[in-house]
Amino acid sequence: MRYTTQFLLSAMSAEQFPAPDSIGAVPEIAFLGRSNVGKSSLLNALAGEKAAKVSSTPGRTRAINFFLLVDDRQRPRLAFADLPGYGYAKISKSISAEWPKFIEPYLQDRETLSLCVCLVDSNVPPQERDRQLIDWLRAVNRDFVIVATKTDRLSGNERTRNLAALRKGLGVAEILPVSSKTGAGIRELWTRIEEVGTKKQQT
Ligand SMILES: Nc1nc2c(ncn2[C@@H]2O[C@H](COP(=O)(O)OP(=O)(O)OP(=O)(O)O)[C@@H](O)[C@H]2O)c(=O)[nH]1
Ligand SMILES: [Mg+2]
Structure with missing residues (x-):
């Protein structure tokens, strides 16, 4: 299936989120991760166009x-x-302390949110903040998939090693390696996204 991606709006508070009914109550996919990890690039790679900055x-x-x-x-x-992105302010201890106030309620309460795509950099060792976020998503019962970004910067051996370290450090069984630059792993991620999309539409 081919989609066209349209920018909808930029929300700075919960009141500004698009009402699900106004967009056909479609399944929503959220992209989460540290600042600079490659969220907007991944979204563009999935969309096949430059939708996000x-x-x-x-x-x-x-x-x-x-x-x-x-x-x-x-x-x-x-x-x-x-x-x-989180992890930009160096001094804060919790994830939420540095996040705009509406993010946690968004993740917890957004009815149409169907999948959280959690990005970690494949070039960086496991980070405590990422682990906290993953644990928190588990606690609030959100479906998520972990994606390791920028794999084009690694050799085959480095990639295998880093992915194993990330799986262990983050306590997850599966991490999907992707590169927005080369397009590696993008099709696999689309498969995951379409799975939740069709599941929702059947119920
Ligand atoms: N080599 C390589 N660079 C990438 C890849 N994805 C993103 N980058 C680079 O990483 C930087 C950050 O990318 P963004 O997509 O803006 O990251 P972000 O997570 O949206 O950043 P914030 O919105 O600031 O939190 C940019 O310079 C991108 O060109 C990738 O797959 N490979
Ligand atoms: Mg961004």
């Missing part, structure tokens, strides 16, 4: 940017939510 200055985005994916008959099928 790739930042030159990390930690700039403080809003949730919503995108609507429509099919060839202009019917809404999916929504993407590009979340602000």
